[in-house]
Amino acid sequence: MQNKSEIINYFKKKLEILKKHNHYYYNRDNPKISDREYDELKKELIILEKNNDVLKKLKLLSNIVGAKPSNRFSKIPHLQPMLSLSNAFDKNDMGDFIKKIKNFLSLKENKIELFSEPKIDGISATLIYEKGTLCKGLSRGDGIIGEDILSNLKTISSIPKFIKGENIPDLLEIRCEIYIGKDDFFNIKDKFANPRNAAGGTLRQKYSEETAKIPLKYFAYGLGVIKPMIFKTQSEFLKKISEWGFTTNPLVKTINGLDEVEVQHKKLDKLRSSLNYDIDGIVYKVNNLSLQKRLGNTSNSPRWAIAYKFSAEKAVTKIKKIIIQVGRTGAITPVAKVEPVTVGGVVVSNATLHNEDEIKRKDIRIGDTINIQRAGDVIPQVVSVDKSKRNKNSKKFIFPNKCLCGAQTQKEFSKNTKKLDAVRRCTKGYDCIFITKERLKHLVSKEALNIDGLGKRVIEQFWDLNIIKEPSSIYKLNYNKIKNLEGWGDLSIKNLKDSIDKSRKINLDKFIFSIGIRHIGQENAKIIASFLGSIKKFEELFNAKKNVKILNNLLELDGIGDTQINSLKTFFSNSTNVKIVKDLIAELKIDEYKIVKSNGIFSNKKIMFTGGFDNISRSEAKIIAENNGGKVLGTISKKLDYLVVGNSKPTKKKIDQARDLKIRILTEKEWNNILNN
Numbered sequence: 001m002q003n004k005s006e007i008i009n010y011f012k013k014k015l016e017i018l019k020k021h022n023h024y025y026y027n028r029d030n031p032k033i034s035d036r037e038y039d040e041l042k043k044e045l046i047i048l049e050k051n052n053d054v055l056k057k058l059k060l061l062s063n064i065v066g067a068k069p070s071n072r073f074s075k076i077p078h079l080q081p082m083l084s085l086s087n088a089f090d091k092n093d094m095g096d097f098i099k100k101i102k103n104f105l106s107l108k109e110n111k112i113e114l115f116s117e118p119k120i121d122g123i124s125a126t127l128i129y130e131k132g133t134l135c136k137g138l139s140r141g142d143g144i145i146g147e148d149i150l151s152n153l154k155t156i157s158s159i160p161k162f163i164k165g166e167n168i169p170d171l172l173e174i175r176c177e178i179y180i181g182k183d184d185f186f187n188i189k190d191k192f193a194n195p196r197n198a199a200g201g202t203l204r205q206k207y208s209e210e211t212a213k214i215p216l217k218y219f220a221y222g223l224g225v226i227k228p229m230i231f232k233t234q235s236e237f238l239k240k241i242s243e244w245g246f247t248t249n250p251l252v253k254t255i256n257g258l259d260e261v262e263v264q265h266k267k268l269d270k271l272r273s274s275l276n277y278d279i280d281g282i283v284y285k286v287n288n289l290s291l292q293k294r295l296g297n298t299s300n301s302p303r304w305a306i307a308y309k310f311s312a313e314k315a316v317t318k319i320k321k322i323i324i325q326v327g328r329t330g331a332i333t334p335v336a337k338v339e340p341v342t343v344g345g346v347v348v349s350n351a352t353l354h355n356e357d358e359i360k361r362k363d364i365r366i367g368d369t370i371n372i373q374r375a376g377d378v379i380p381q382v383v384s385v386d387k388s389k390r391n392k393n394s395k396k397f398i399f400p401n402k403c404l405c406g407a408q409t410q411k412e413f414s415k416n417t418k419k420l421d422a423v424r425r426c427t428k429g430y431d432c433i434f435i436t437k438e439r440l441k442h443l444v445s446k447e448a449l450n451i452d453g454l455g456k457r458v459i460e461q462f463w464d465l466n467i468i469k470e471p472s473s474i475y476k477l478n479y480n481k482i483k484n485l486e487g488w489g490d491l492s493i494k495n496l497k498d499s500i501d502k503s504r505k506i507n508l509d510k511f512i513f514s515i516g517i518r519h520i521g522q523e524n525a526k527i528i529a530s531f532l533g534s535i536k537k538f539e540e541l542f543n544a545k546k547n548v549k550i551l552n553n554l555l556e557l558d559g560i561g562d563t564q565i566n567s568l569k570t571f572f573s574n575s576t577n578v579k580i581v582k583d584l585i586a587e588l589k590i591d592e593y594k595i596v597k598s599n600g601i602f603s604n605k606k607i608m609f610t611g612g613f614d615n616i617s618r619s620e621a622k623i624i625a626e627n628n629g630g631k632v633l634g635t636i637s638k639k640l641d642y643l644v645v646g647n648s649k650p651t652k653k654k655i656d657q658a659r660d661l662k663i664r665i666l667t668e669k670e671w672n673n674i675l676n677n
Contacts, residue, residue, distance in 0.1 A: 009327025011048050073147035079225040082140045085307040094261050097306045104617045111256040115234040115287040116264050118251050119307050121278035122179030123199045129172040132163040152203050155212040160245045173224030181276045184215045220246040233287045269310050281309035314373045317341040322397045326404050326434035328442050329518040330426040351382045356399040357422035367394035405432040430576045437463050439516040448514030449503040453496040472583035508593040519567040527559045529593035542578050558634040600628030605641040608633045611650030644671045
C-alpha cells in the first residue's frame with residue numbers, strides 16, 4: 001500500500017499530465033496518448049485518491065472535467081453542468097460504489113436497481129429542445145461552459161430537429177455521444193488518428209458544410225434539465241425518447257446487484273470487438289431519478305453513476321538501475337530505470353517503485369525482470385517481479401537515509417496507524433534546493449499562480465541558469481538575460497512577462513494553496529481563507545505566539561483536522577519558509593476571500609451533527625445544511641448555533657458540551673420538521 005504523504009507529490013505530477021491531455025483531448029481533438037492510456041492515467045489518480053484519506057481531503061481532482069472551450073465557437077453556459085464520471089476498474093470498485101450509494105441514502109435493502117449502458121468512446125454533446133424544437137447544441141467544454149456547435153450537430157440527419165409526440169416537456173435537454181462507425185472510419189483513416197479524433201475534429205469544423213461530409217452518428221444516453229419532469233427512471237426516459245425518434249443503444253439493461261454487474265461487464269467485454277463502434281467500458285447509473293437527485297454530485301462527478309472500464313495493458317521489462325527523486329513535500333521516491341518497452345503504444349523507460357517498504361514487500365532488485373502496468377504517464381506502475389528469471393547478478397537496492405541535498409531523512413509516526421510512515425522525507429523545506437525547485441513548479445501551475453509559459457521545463461532551465469531560485473525571484477526576472485537563450489524571442493518574452501504580471505493579482509485561497517504547504521490542498525485552502533479572510537490575518541501565522549489561537553480556531557472547522565494543523569505548525573516554525581513566503585507576499589496583490597453565501601433556513605448558522613439518522617446519512621445531512629446556507633463545524637464550540645442529534649448512537653460527550661455552552665440541541669425529528677416547514 002502506498003504511503004499517503006509520499007503520494008501527494010506523485011499525485012500532483014500526474015494531475016498536471018491529466019490536465020495537459022485534457023487540453024489535447026477536448027479542445028484540439030488531437031490526443032497525444034491513446035484513450036486507454038488516458039483512462040489509465042485517470043484510473044491511477046482515482047485509485048490513489050480513493051485509497052488515501054489525505055488525498056480525499058485535498059480534493060485535487062475537483063473540477064477536473066474537460067478543458068476550457070476554445071475561441072473557435074461562441075460559448076454558452078450549460079443549463080446543468082456536464083460532469084465527468086468516476087471510474088471503476090474491478091469488482092471491488094463496483095462493490096464500493098454500490099456500498100457508498102446505500103450508505104449515503106441510508107438504504108437497508110440488499111439490492112439497488114442500476115441501469116447499464118455501453119460507454120461509447122466518442123464526443124459528448126448536449127441537445128436542448130424548447131417546445132419540441134431543437135434550439136441549442138453544445139459541446140462539453142469545461143463542463144460548465146460549452147461551445148455552440150448546433151449547426152454542426154444538425155448535419156447528423158438522425159438527430160431530430162423537431163420532436164413529435166405526446167407529453168413533450170417544454171424544456172428538454174438530452175445528453176448524447178457523437179461517434180463515427182468503424183466501417184465509416186476505414187474510408188477516412190488516412191486523415192485522422194482514430195475514430196474519436198475524427199468525430200471530434202469533424203464536430204469542431206468551422207463550416208458545417210465540411211462537417212456534413214463525414215458520416216457522424218450518435219447515441220442519446222442521458223438527461224439534463226427537463227421541465228416539467230415527466231420521468232421517474234433512467235430506463236423510462238430512454239424508452240420514451242426512443243419512441244420520439246432518438247437513437248438509443250440496444251445493449252442497455254436494467255440490473256440488480258453486484259453479481260449481475262459482473263455478468264454484464266464480462267458479456268460486453270467479449271462482445272465489444274464485434275461492434276461497429278468503440279466502447280471502453282460500461283456506465284452504471286442508479287435507475288431511480290429521485291434517488292439520483294438525492295445523491296447529487298461531487299465537484300466533478302455524479303455520485304449516482306460510474307464508468308466500469310475494461311482491462312488495462314501490461315508489459316514485461318528489466319530494471320537497469322534505481323534512482324531517487326525528491327518531491328515538493330520532501331518525499332523521497334525511488335524510480336526504476338528500465339529497458340525501454342512499448343506499453344499501449346508508448347515507449348516507457350521509467351517505473352515508479354513508490355517507497356522503501358514497497359521495494360521490500362515486492363522484493364524488487366536491480367536486474368530483475370518485472371511486470372509493469374501503464375498508468376497513462378511515462379512512469380508506469382510495477383505490478384510484480386518475475387523471480388523465476390532472477391539471476392545471481394541481481395542486486396538489492398539500499399535505500400539512502402539522506403536526501404539528495406545531504407540532509408538526514410526521517411519517517412514520520414502516524415497517529416492513525418500507530419506506525420511509522422512508509423515514506424522517507426527530507427524536512428528542511430525551502431532549505432532543501434530539491435524541494436524548493438519542486439515547489440516552484442507547483443507555484444506556477446494552473447491551480448496556483450497560473451503563469452503561462454513558465455512550466456516545469458522552463459523552471460528547470462531557469463533554475464540551472466540561476467535565473468529563478470525562489471518564488472519572489474519570478475517577479476524580478478532579467479528579461480535581457482532570457483532574450484539571449486535559445487528559443488526565446490521578443491514575442492515569447494512579452495507573453496511570459498504579461499502572464500507573470502497578470503499573476504500578481506491572486507485570491508487568498510489560491511495563494512495559500514500555491515505556497516505548497518503539505519496537506520493543504522485546494523479545499524483546505526478555501527476553508528482556511530474563508531476563516532482568515534485577509535492576507536493580513538494570514539500573516540499572523542508567522543508569529544509563533546499569535547498563531548496558536550488561530551490554529552486552535554481552525555481546528556474547529558469541518559474539513560480541518562490535526563494533520564493539517566500540525567503541517568501548518570511545522571511549516572511556519574521554519575524561519576526560511578517564513579522569509580520565502582513574506583518575500584512572495586511583497587510581490588503580490590492578494591485579494592480578500594469573498595464568501596458566496598447561500599440563502600436558506602440555515603443562513604449564517606453554524607451546525608454540527610452527532611449520531612446516525614434514520615432515513616438519511618450524515619453526508620447527505622451535511623449537504624442539505626450547506627445547501628440551505630449553513631456552515632458545518634467539526635467540533636463543539638460556543639460559536640455553534642445547533643447540535644443536531646441523530647437517533648442512532650449519538651456521542652454523549654458532545655451533547656453534554658453543547659448543554660454546558662447553552663447551544664440549541666435539535667433532535668432528528670426537530671431537524672426534519674424545520675426542513676419540511
